[in-house]
Amino acid sequence: PDLEEIKVRAPITxxxxxxxxxxxxxxxxxIDNIPDPTTEHLNVVNKIYSIFHSFDVTSLSRIIxxxxxxxRLSNWYVTLYMATREQAELACRLYDx
Numbered sequence: 575p576d577l578e579e580i581k582v583r584a585p586i587t588x589x590x591x592x593x594x595x596x597x598x599x600x601x602x603x604x605i606d607n608i609p610d611p612t613t614e615h616l617n618v619v620n621k622i623y624s625i626f627h628s629f630d631v632t633s634l635s636r637i638i639x640x641x642x643x644x645x646r647l648s649n650w651y652v653t654l655y656m657a658t659r660e661q662a663e664l665a666c667r668l669y670d671x
Contacts (some may be wrong), residue, residue: 596655600663601662602653603653604651605622606651608622608637608652609650611650626665635654637651637652
């Protein structure tokens with residue numbers, strides 16, 4: 575990038591600990607095939623909230639673009655990180671398919 579395009583931020587003073595704990599502990603849930611957030615961002619966020627507001631979600635990833643294996647799927651997904659493995663398993667059972 576050109577010097578005019580750079581962004582300046584304060585230095586990181588505390589580093590996150592154990593970034594992969596939710597994945598290793600089975601507390602992550604991936605929502606695949608979501609609508610294009612560039613045109614329907616608010617609708618996507620509201621829908622995710624309406625489905626998962628009763629779960630103990632500790633954090634979520636940004637909405638990510640990828641190349642799907644099946645062409646009928648959209649190219650977007652988001653990952654939610656739950657407080658417990660049981661919450662993640664329950665979400666997968668309730669909303670699978």
